[in-house]
Amino acid sequence: GAVVSQHPSRVICKSGTSVKIECRSLDFQATTMFWYRQFPKKSLMLMATSNEGSKATYEQGVEKDKFLINHASLTLSTLTVTSAHPEDSSFYICSARDIKGLRAEAFFGQGTRLTVV
Amino acid sequence: AQSVTQLGSHVSVSEGALVLLRCNYSSSVPPYLFWYVQYPNQGLQLLLKYTSAATLVKGINGFEAEFKKSETSFHLTKPSAHMSDAAEYFCAVSEEGAQKLVFGQGTRLTINP
Numbered sequence: 512g513a514v515v516s517q518h519p520s521r522v523i524c525k526s527g528t529s530v531k532i533e534c535r536s537l538d539f540q541a542t543t544m545f546w547y548r549q550f551p552k553k554s555l556m557l558m559a560t561s562n563e564g565s566k567a568t569y570e571q572g573v574e575k576d577k578f579l580i581n582h583a584s585l586t587l588s589t590l591t592v593t594s595a596h597p598e599d600s601s602f603y604i605c606s607a608r609d610i611k612g613l614r615a616e617a618f619f620g621q622g623t624r625l626t627v628v
Numbered sequence: 629a630q631s632v633t634q635l636g637s638h639v640s641v642s643e644g645a646l647v648l649l650r651c652n653y654s655s656s657v658p659p660y661l662f663w664y665v666q667y668p669n670q671g672l673q674l675l676l677k678y679t680s681a682a683t684l685v686k687g688i689n690g691f692e693a694e695f696k697k698s699e700t701s702f703h704l705t706k707p708s709a710h711m712s713d714a715a716e717y718f719c720a721v722s723e724e725g726a727q728k729l730v731f732g733q734g735t736r737l738t739i740n741p
Contacts, residue, residue: 554718560728
């Protein structure tokens with residue numbers, strides 16, 4: 512199946528700093544990528560939909576200035592957690608859909624464990 | 629609006645026993661339905677999907693699910709559990725043509741030796 516690579520897999524940062532997470536589709540093009548947040552023992556919460564060449568669409572309650580999303584190419588989307596605080600600690604997962612697949616499933620990255628200290 | 633309910637946050641079965649994970653959905657339009665598996669500190673891997681073709685869908689690792697419109701259900705089954713099946717399982721729904729997935733709360737499957 513298609514491969515989505517997410518980097519880094521684990522990051523620890525100090526409170527107040529910013530962290531960038533990358534999501535790459537390695538063998539297909541994705542006009543749309545999705546960013547999810549998963550709390551411990553909880554389901555995935557969609558944060559935003561990342562559209563190549565345009566602004567991301569954020570879900571209600573997600574601060575767009577806090578979670579900056581850039582989708583500069585058909586194979587790369589980045590999520591930047593700005594001025595991170597301990598409450599931002601979580602597991603972040605991206606997914607992407609192949610633009611050639613009309614009914615293709617979403618392929619998920621491996622996830623990034625963010626710990627803010 | 630679409631929603632998914634997974635009955636039972638934790639299911640425990642013996643190795644070799646039947647696995648049954650329940651999923652009910654709510655959708656005002658014909659849904660696409662998915663089951664994903666997540667291992668600790670990993671992303672999600674697709675087990676199977678229903679996209680309005682055959683109602684009985686076979687997936688990877690011996691899993692299958694049956695779409696029952698009258699019951700708005702899409703339960704996941706496996707005849708004989710294996711230790712390697714221990715993981716978190718998520719049911720998800722999307723609208724035809726839409727790309728956004730709505731996930732259920734997840735069910736943690738434990739396999740007893």
